[in-house]
Amino acid sequence: MPITAYSVEARRELDLEQWLALNLYRSEDDPELLLLPAELRTKAAVDIECSCCGARGASLVRGARSRGTGKAVAQGHFRFRTADGANPHDPLCDFFDEQTVRGAEYLSSFANDKSALTRAIRDLVCRGITAGLFSQADMRAMRLWFLHEKTAHAVVLDVTPEQLQWCVDMQAASAWNAANLPFMPEHGSIPGFDWDMAARLEWARRNSDLFKEVDRGVYFRRQSIDRPLRLLGQHAGQIVLDPSSLRDKYEMTCRLAGFAAYHLFEGRIKPPAIVNQHPSVWGPAGHAVLALCSLLLFVSDWDIQRASALYCRIKSVAPAPEGVEGNLMGLNPFHDYPAWQVINSARRVVAKRVDDRPVSVQVADVKREIEGAYHDWANKQ
Numbered sequence: 001m002p003i004t005a006y007s008v009e010a011r012r013e014l015d016l017e018q019w020l021a022l023n024l025y026r027s028e029d030d031p032e033l034l035l036l037p038a039e040l041r042t043k044a045a046v047d048i049e050c051s052c053c054g055a056r057g058a059s060l061v062r063g064a065r066s067r068g069t070g071k072a073v074a075q076g077h078f079r080f081r082t083a084d085g086a087n088p089h090d091p092l093c094d095f096f097d098e099q100t101v102r103g104a105e106y107l108s109s110f111a112n113d114k115s116a117l118t119r120a121i122r123d124l125v126c127r128g129i130t131a132g133l134f135s136q137a138d139m140r141a142m143r144l145w146f147l148h149e150k151t152a153h154a155v156v157l158d159v160t161p162e163q164l165q166w167c168v169d170m171q172a173a174s175a176w177n178a179a180n181l182p183f184m185p186e187h188g189s190i191p192g193f194d195w196d197m198a199a200r201l202e203w204a205r206r207n208s209d210l211f212k213e214v215d216r217g218v219y220f221r222r223q224s225i226d227r228p229l230r231l232l233g234q235h236a237g238q239i240v241l242d243p244s245s246l247r248d249k250y251e252m253t254c255r256l257a258g259f260a261a262y263h264l265f266e267g268r269i270k271p272p273a274i275v276n277q278h279p280s281v282w283g284p285a286g287h288a289v290l291a292l293c294s295l296l297l298f299v300s301d302w303d304i305q306r307a308s309a310l311y312c313r314i315k316s317v318a319p320a321p322e323g324v325e326g327n328l329m330g331l332n333p334f335h336d337y338p339a340w341q342v343i344n345s346a347r348r349v350v351a352k353r354v355d356d357r358p359v360s361v362q363v364a365d366v367k368r369e370i371e372g373a374y375h376d377w378a379n380k381q
């Protein structure tokens, strides 16, 4: 669900409200877009391009409000379709699967009005451009830089859903246990000894080399492979970006995003999502913050000190009067980064493992082995 897109005529990236305002349509008088002239809908289809891949065929989708509370639950956005209803996005485009991105928004539990946060970010982008602290040219340059990174660090997406599931089973075997010692036959003499747990831990210990292949911050869990599974479904066999090439920049961007979001609303109570959670789970508002922060880092040569100082300068300049200078939410280079990290870690685990039988079968083998060792020991007593 692209919240922003590139306007050919305006030569900048805009969200739906901004695009309508530039085309002299007051969406606040008609939030449902019921009175939108047909010419404007026709114009959108040719003027608006996907900010990620340049796809055309945009239609305008109004925001949605909850029937119960009247609160905004979805922001107005663009949807891309060809004349015959097909998906016009490049298969490598972040928005190829618009439904998934949109679903993520409904699921996100950002404490305050999401639109308020994206508006606040948009305001900062407008201030920065008006004050000359960065420009549309910088945004274009960052987009090209990211395309270049994609080309330079490409890998074939050859991980299968079964391999991803294998990694989930692998992680599940390594439950944290304070008394995680290598198995000794004497352990079995403890009353009520948990043989299943012991077998899992012993298996995980013997396969510790596999766990070292998992990126920090990556956990293979049933919930955390939903998005990776969708990406596998869409891009299997294709050339994709190796995310490890951007890991330092991603982590730096998340640090700056935490700082920026925390200081976004002066004197107000901070949304708990910001304080307690990683930017990757902030939903669409997180994409907006990450996009701004990656731009600040990009124009600061990825120096986080300089970028944080730049953020503070933008915060202190006067709000821009017009508010349609553009914005850059669709520019977030780290849109699906955590999911790609999961996939990439799975690829390395699979390359390293020597036994590809199901984890449960291997754990059962270990259980038989340690039980046997215990009985041998007990018989000698």
Ligand SMILES: [Zn+2]
Pocket (backbone or CB within 6 Å): 050, 051, 052, 053, 054, 055, 089, 090, 093, 094, 095, 096
């Ligand atoms: Zn696209």
